[in-house]
Amino acid sequence: MKIVVIFVVVVFVAVVASTAPGFKARITQKGLTYANKMAMLALSQSIRKLHIPDQSGKSGKVTYSITGMTIQSFTTPGSSMALKEGAGIRWSATGAGLSLHGDFHYKYKQGWIKISDHGSFDASLSGVSFSMTVKLGDAAGKPKLAGSGCSSGIGGVKIKFHGGASWLYNIFSHVIEGKVKGLLQNQMCQLVVAAVNTQANKQLAKLPMTVLVLKKFLLDYSLISNPTFDTKFLETMLKGEVFWNGARKECPFSPAPLPTTPDTSHMLYLWVSDYMGNSLAYSGFQHGFLQYNLTAKDLPPGNRSILNTTCSNFKCVGSFIPQIGKKYPNSQVLMRMHATAPPNVTISGGLINMNFAGNVDLYAKTAGGKTPFLLTITVVLDAKVNASIVKQLVKGTITSTNLKLDVKNSTVGTVSTTALQLVMNGALKLFILPQLNAQGQKGLVLPVTDNIHFQNAQLSLLKGALLISTDLSYSPSTDEDDLQPDKATLPDTRRDRAMSFHVVGQKQPDFNQI
Numbered sequence: 001m002k003i004v005v006i007f008v009v010v011v012f013v014a015v016v017a018s019t020a021p022g023f024k025a026r027i028t029q030k031g032l033t034y035a036n037k038m039a040m041l042a043l044s045q046s047i048r049k050l051h052i053p054d055q056s057g058k059s060g061k062v063t064y065s066i067t068g069m070t071i072q073s074f075t076t077p078g079s080s081m082a083l084k085e086g087a088g089i090r091w092s093a094t095g096a097g098l099s100l101h102g103d104f105h106y107k108y109k110q111g112w113i114k115i116s117d118h119g120s121f122d123a124s125l126s127g128v129s130f131s132m133t134v135k136l137g138d139a140a141g142k143p144k145l146a147g148s149g150c151s152s153g154i155g156g157v158k159i160k161f162h163g164g165a166s167w168l169y170n171i172f173s174h175v176i177e178g179k180v181k182g183l184l185q186n187q188m189c190q191l192v193v194a195a196v197n198t199q200a201n202k203q204l205a206k207l208p209m210t211v212l213v214l215k216k217f218l219l220d221y222s223l224i225s226n227p228t229f230d231t232k233f234l235e236t237m238l239k240g241e242v243f244w245n246g247a248r249k250e251c252p253f254s255p256a257p258l259p260t261t262p263d264t265s266h267m268l269y270l271w272v273s274d275y276m277g278n279s280l281a282y283s284g285f286q287h288g289f290l291q292y293n294l295t296a297k298d299l300p301p302g303n304r305s306i307l308n309t310t311c312s313n314f315k316c317v318g319s320f321i322p323q324i325g326k327k328y329p330n331s332q333v334l335m336r337m338h339a340t341a342p343p344n345v346t347i348s349g350g351l352i353n354m355n356f357a358g359n360v361d362l363y364a365k366t367a368g369g370k371t372p373f374l375l376t377i378t379v380v381l382d383a384k385v386n387a388s389i390v391k392q393l394v395k396g397t398i399t400s401t402n403l404k405l406d407v408k409n410s411t412v413g414t415v416s417t418t419a420l421q422l423v424m425n426g427a428l429k430l431f432i433l434p435q436l437n438a439q440g441q442k443g444l445v446l447p448v449t450d451n452i453h454f455q456n457a458q459l460s461l462l463k464g465a466l467l468i469s470t471d472l473s474y475s476p477s478t479d480e481d482d483l484q485p486d487k488a489t490l491p492d493t494r495r496d497r498a499m500s501f502h503v504v505g506q507k508q509p510d511f512n513q514i
Contacts, residue, residue, distance in 0.1 A: 025271075064175070098124075206451075293335070309331045353382065396437075
């Protein structure tokens with residue numbers, strides 16, 4: 001059964017301690033209203049397929065059995081999911097109705113009088129209602145949902161018999177009415193509780209709690225505190241930190257407090273802090289990830305000659321820096337690029353800014369196979385990034401750059417910084433920016449399932465964070481099972497059972513390290 005999926009996105013409890021979140025999620029009452037609509041639609045479908053076990057018993061002189069009971073129709077009740085400040089979510093419904101059809105068989109014995117007969121009956125139930133609290137908790141540090149405190153009721157039951165001696169049926173009609181009422185009243189709570197404890201947690205298990213990035217990093221979406229409840233929304237605080245895969249070590253800096261907004265006009269709000277990008281940069285720098293040896297093979301085929309030391313069209317390193325062409329003719333230049341500090345990401349003033357600092361060591365690859373050192377360039381690159389939300393991914397594109405450089409040391413004499421600027425601008429345009437933008441278009445994976453789709457999503461740049469404001473739509477997958485109240489799916493009445501999980505999210509394709 002596809003149920004209570006929308007608020008599953010943000011309803012967690014976690015155990016990791018931190019001063020502030022790197023990622024925050026808010027679901028509003030509008031989101032819960034949509035979740036209730038989807039939940040009741042799924043519940044209605046399940047009730048129509050409800051299996052009601054056969055019943056038998058004895059009333060006075062009558063022995064009876066009731067078999068083959070099936071739901072014929074179900075009238076969807078008025079229902080709601082409402083936030084209970086500081087407690088959870090209250091899910092309730094009133095005014096449902098249903099009808100069912102079944103068969104009966106009876107034996108009546110009074111002295112020497114023995115009568116047996118069988119027939120069918122139609123029952124209608126009115127005033128069906130239920131109410132339940134969805135509580136939040138954790139199992140060994142992993143999130144879960146738990147439905148509890150369920151109560152249900154049935155206002156009235158009417159039975160109409162078909163076939164046989166109707167005057168005898170009235171003898172035990174009240175018995176059948178009571179049996180049907182008690183049975184369905186009990187199964188209603190079983191069905192609703194199982195919808196949360198089984199199916200909602202099944203959907204919860206699909207959320208990417210950790211996401212593999214660049215095959216080397218893990219983005220941690222675990223929760224750092226209990227959800228907070230307001231009368232208009234609930235919020236959860238997620239870690240939002242990137243670690244080196246296999247070497248979990250906290251960054252030496254903490255997230256800044258996230259900006260706030262009073263807006264509740266959308267269903268879901270997601271805050272992505274610049275701390276997330278900075279923790280990725282720090283981990284990459286600490287593990288030597290931010291380095292790359294650039295050769296002519298990395299450039300587009302039509303531009304590979306730019307790294308030649310000899311050329312006839314004046315568009316190569318040997319022309320820009322004549323000392324290199326003269327000292328090492330008919331060779332190629334190799335560039336060893338490496339960061340000298342972790343890159344820095346800041347979001348402010350409606351802009352995303354990225355700052356890179358590093359060295360570029362130039363070597364000549366001669367015909368004899370030797371690679372003599374030429375010079376070292378110190379580089380500072382400032383870039384502005386445009387962010388967009390496409391489907392459920394945050395994508396980025398570098399829109400402008402400012403490159404500053406200087407010569408740190410040289411074995412080929414004094415080198416013009418203007419000439420170096422031309423060389424580095426070529427490397428930036430032909431290789432570095434295409435690689436960064438290609439990765440940016442793969443997008444940041446957000447902690448939502450494949451069944452949830454953003455609608456009318458908006459992206460805002462606040463101080464220190466991206467804010468995604470969106471409505472949602474839910475499309476059940478074809479492999480989701482309808483929830484039936486049988487032994488396989490009903491919750492164990494001896495104790496609450498809620499599924500916990502630790503799911504590795506979608507893998508991100510690797511790209512050449514820069």
